[in-house]
Amino acid sequence: MKKSMIFVLAMLLVLSVGAVNAGAVELRVYSMFSGADPASGVYEELIEEFKAEHPEVKIIDESATLDESVKVRIENDFASGNEPDITMYFTDSQAKPIVESGRVTPLNDILANNPDWKAGFLPSVLEQVRYSDGNIYALPITGFYEGLIVNLDLFEKYDVKIPETREDLFNAVETFRTNDIVPMAAGLGMTPHYNIEHSILKVGGAAAHDAGIADGINPMWIEGLNHMKELYDADAFQKDTLTQDWSGARQLFKQGKAAMLVEGSWAIADAQNEGANRVTIVPYPKVGENGNQTDLIAGFTSGMYLSKEAYNNEKKQDVVVELLKHLTNKEAIKKIAEANGGLPAADVTPAGLSKPYQDGLEMFKNADHVSLPIDAQIQRPAWQTLVDGVAYIVSGRRSAENILEEVRKIELQTK
Template sequence: MFLAACSKTEEKTGTETPNTTETPKEEPKKDVSLRVFSTFGGTDAARESFQAAIDGFTSKNPNVKVENDTMSANDDGFRTKVNTDMTSGNEPDILFYFTGADAKGFIDAGKVVPLNEVLDANPDWKAGFAPAALENMTRDDGKIYSIPLTGYYEGLFVNKKIFKDNNLELPTDWDKLTKAVKTLSAKGIIPLAAPFDQSHYLIEYFMLSAAGSKGHNSGLANGIDPNWEKGYAAMKELYDLKAFPKDAATIDLSMASNYYDQGKAAMVIEGSWAIGNWKNKEVVDNTTVMPFPVMPGGLGTGKDVIGGFGSGFYISKATYDNPDKKDAAIELLKSLTSPETIEKIANSNGGTSAAAGVEIKGTTQAATDGFAMVASATSINKPIDNVVTPETFSALRAGVQSIVTGKKQPADVLKEAKATEDAGTK
């Protein structure tokens, strides 16, 4: 009875201590501003998808403001901008750029950071990539400085209707190609739309056809491969057959692609991204893509392809070392390279997916043919501008017009390019 009375007294007098503990309020996240530079600008087929990916991230992270700084990849000025920014202390927080020789300078200068530890610290994110894609990003020092998004392929795009209307077989070998050039040029149709200054794809595929995969990928590091002379000589052969536009000396890559899109050209050497840029439905519906044929005496297989994962996202060291920016930049990078974003970008630009388990189905027959071309390729090779210095590649490009017009011999142009390469690698 005494215990019961005590209990009642405690209840009545309120001697028990009430629970006044409150859940602490979460500190508001600091406002962060990030700048992303990429080539998803101009008429790039994935421009809207990339902007949507950024908008999706900022809507979930309202404290992060992202400046989407873009230029077109067809504008050679974007290389100058990147090089200037990376050497003047104005580097973007996240940079989407080439992974080959173009990046060597700022990687060696420590302007960007290796991301192996970041990937390892985020195993779910790392597991979302196809192993081959990450392997393609790994440099000679074993480090991954850039994160892949979508891959690409380059090939010979052909308007099947123009070939059919002119009783021509598709250019699967050199004889069929030269026959098509002769027939089409005589009828006022541009056989092969290509510029001489921005002769990126001409150089890549003519050298791959002439020198084969090994000779192409060696660049000029081991001396001048004499088969590269054959490649240049074959360009002149087609020039003499009137293969190229009359204004090839003054047009750029965009104009050459437009000639094809307008149905004025029967063929163009382009990348997988071009399909999404072409607006002429009749042309797109009648387009296929194939490897560039092997020239007489060439060492190529006829199924060698230019492609891979040639671009990726870098994080600048300045951003990585900034505690106010580091985490936000990593989270943005993870969002921009999630399987969902990769699929949307790949569906926009026709690229190959860097994500594991994400199969991109061709939205057009040309895209489907392109994926099939890559699947059956005997080799997939990086572009030549990935294996020589930018200055050397400029010299190789500058030589095209001189060679096809007979002002210089292939051997002389290659000697000049080799001297440029040696000077740039000392």
């Protein structure tokens, strides 16, 4: 009798679990918090917290480092109606394919109906991510700043001044090269993104950098790209810079074989190589008369999008909004900012930041002007043409003018 009763109870338990699983809500989430991203651990904790609070929800986490192949995958998913329920993606010009797919939900009314949640965001940040049609489609978590990451041990060992001017920069290049240290690690052949932006900004100034290319080719863009060629000709980069991407350049810096790296706040933790390197981040030096030493590339250019299909699904609507709240509330923003050293989208003060991150936030506060990256201002096909053209420019196979003419032509075709 007891065995029969145990069997019956076991079967009831199996059936009840099956019923729960059959009724489970499945949510797909994509975020950039993956791989070496310093906030990936915090993000995973947030997901686990939500799962513990909502056992009826099954979360499929599709997070991955956002490289060009992942960008293409995301845009194709939206184009084909196979997008995740929540997607972390760009809020600048690169947002156009997914916003104009018609498959993301405007969040204005949702935020208005949740005033405590909305109040957690800095109003200025919500304005920065507002799309051109007046709607807010994505909720930011942290922003970024870019600059020149330097290895303090190498600068002190060889008595080199941290560069603030063109003369300082080329003196540093000469000293480090003489001592068999790579002056500046870069992946010019595949990922010259940050070198492009800083060269144009610090040669031509913020107005030139922010002018875009649709209305004509600014001479300062030509001079900025030629600055990169000058550095290349001065042997500032590693020998295989034209065949490497950002990961190879960063690895060289981590190993203490390179003195400088042009990247952003997201790279600081990795650049420290678990404390093996003493690093800081400073503004890229002023290298042209129109440049300004304290001007920066920084801002909020990514956020969490909510799928319209998920929001309009009666079974998913409440729980997918709850997940979006959980990932973007004030406390979550604070935790992620403390992990990645980024600029918080909420009115919070990150605690326990290491010295390089403190330096970065101070650098941001002292900036005379903050510009968004060039790839936030021009269309992606045009930007990719510029990226691909750098190797030709620095190696002397094509002129900066020639590449920029092609970039402008593509910008006008795709705008």
